[in-house]
Amino acid sequence: MKFIRISINEFKALLNRACESYYGHKYDFEDTAAIIQWLEIHDLMGIINFLGITDVNPKKLNLTPVLLKDNKKRFVFDNQKHSLMHTGSIITDMTLAKCHQDNICHSNINNTFQPIVILPSLIKCSQYGYYAKAWWAEPEKNLLYLASINPNEMYPNYSTIKINNSILNNKSELDLICSKDSINSIESYLKIPPLSQKGKVTREILACEFKQRFNEKITSGLYIETAQYTRLLYIADQILVEASEQSRLGAGE
């Protein structure tokens, strides 16, 4: 497998162009690019997730989620079978605004995929001085994913836990809680016994490890598989305009 090494700034510029090309100006493409960048820098497959979306939906679609319930301290969204990549931010915006008003907000996001993209959104909650937690499951693999962050922190803690499938029944696809006060345990929301006794942590990334991953990339750049880089470049290049003698006049020639 061949890799190309690029800097973070270079990567950011490439993603901005790719997202502008794919999403157009109808969406906050810079924000989506920043989410992909965060995931990739922290070794959480940002590029693969983005390219996965472009594979599924090669054309630009109406990507707005539907708000199913809007109660005190609670939202329920239907993400219309779209990735959370391009809707996670506006859902987090809604959650943050309700938390600001009601001191806490619990959002359920159904009918979605790629829930891991919620991780950078947790940092936004933290920067507001709020506590935040998110969790989702992969029932077919008996896995529960948990992420949490305290106020004013740079990184969340993120873990994957092996769990009994029966306790995951009826669970919405992604839960996001944002609160001004510390949040109850995820087990209490899931109504299950404490996971430390029943569950088994299969993967854990602590905040300090996220920071370490960032520092590594700042120092040395990112190594991206050449095939993925080429695909990103192809998408990004769609925003470039064909050159002509006439267009050269537009540069002052």
Next chain:
Amino acid sequence: MNNHSHSLKQAKTSLRSPAKVMDLNRLGSFYPYKLSFMRKLMRKVMQEQWNINRVLFNLDKEGYGEAVYEITTPSNCYHFVVFANFLDSTLRTDRVIAEAWDMTVTLRHGPFKPDELETLKENVPRQEKGRMSAESLVLSRANKSSRNFEYVVNQLSSGMQPCIKKINEVGYLYRTTAVYGSGKFGMADWGKIKLAYQDFKEPFSAEMFACFMIRQFSLDQADHIAFKRAPELAVRLDDDIKRYFGIGNATGLGMAPFLIKHPLLINSWIETREFALAQVISNTLPNKNTLQALNLLIQRAIIHLNEITTNNESQNKINLEASQSLGSIIKWLSKETLQEWDQFIDYVTNHYNVEAQELINTILIEIHPEEVLSLEENHDIEEIYALSPEMKLLDLRQIIEKQYQWALQYDFNSKNANAVFWYRSEEKMEPRLGDRDIDQGAEKEILIGIARAVEQCHSTLNKLPPEININNVAEFVFAYPEHRQIIRRIQTMAKTKYGEIQANLLDKDVLPIHLLRCKLSFFGVGKFDPKSRLWVRNTMFQGAPITSDIGSKYKDDWIFPIMPNNQMSKGNEIH
């Protein structure tokens, strides 16, 4: 807001209004000043006495080959690598789309390792098509001035110094056509530079230093070729003349989107300049010494303006008017007894155009280093444009109507207000300006029309159907995600004073050259020579020290460079 705000509360004079300062015409009248990046860099280099040594100078008799300079600072070591190549004159162009250059260079961290030269040789001359390591800070290239270079070498190899008047027509031996940093082509990220290479922690200081070194090489190369041509007869270029040589630069539209996409950074630059001015006006009074310094610097500025050579009629007119205005101001000063600087500023504002006003502001800042130099380290800004989702729509609307009132004055339904679009060409992603009626690619335009985006957002806010119950920004962007990006910007910039250039950049008659000059002035660039409304030639480091000056006493006084009174060059005029 940056950290000037607290001190300002104690100042008698407030900062000028954004409506005044951020007017495009005024921004296009800014001059390099005491805190411009080149000035700051030179103070650092001279005060810290950086050691700059040529460790390789492998040039043939025509000046082609490689050169390496090693730079030792108090805390670190770098090397600057030059590849000088033959370039057919038909291929010599200022355009970014060029494929070959007279000189290509890179600035890298660490001591020079000869075994890395081959890898560099494979990549540096290819510029955008090469790849650089994470230890590289800058990649750049430059072309010879066809008017000056051969003339200077001929003079030196004939045992004569070049004529100053002839040099003044251009002012440099080489002209850079692109200077890349901040992670381009695999180089060190800005985040890394700030942390690991603190000598260059100020924005663009690594890029400026590379330009300084290009200038140094251009002088060394000219001396070298002259000696190779006539070892017995040749003379070295006189140091006074060397100092008068700057390094040329050609800047096009590529710089313009930067100013729009980094409003927090621009706010910081401009707020620092405005604060320096406010502090001088507020904290000092005219006295014998400062009035004398003012007078001398105005006189030097007049000479400087009169010496600028450009074929651009409009620029010539600007320079002439500015010079005449300064002449009148000197006369007025000789008759008046100034009690306060405000009195002077009021007079200039009421009687002269923005060019003269900004010249005087620049001079006032220059003659008060004690008020200004403490502001030197304030340019690093973390650029985060976060949404405040809880903000009430009423508050958002008020912010727009108060702080973006300038953006609501345009009628974007009129053809002229939305006549042009900015886009990236497939040729090296070069930013270009298109006419909507003529050019292809409007559907791929860059989001540079801030006024239009604000107006569209405001219009949507005003037209919200009453049956839709939207109270806050989160609910608004949930329903209208197309406005999220501009709202993030509006909310962020509402906490600042400057940053938004108050102009419609989609207007039929937009003058991007004002944007270029504004940014270049903060770099420290002078002698603007516009080639069209879209690109400008200019001169960097003219009058600045040369490397052999490092270690001598530094007089930080090379603003408005003028021709040296060099006896050795007299009588060498071209007739």
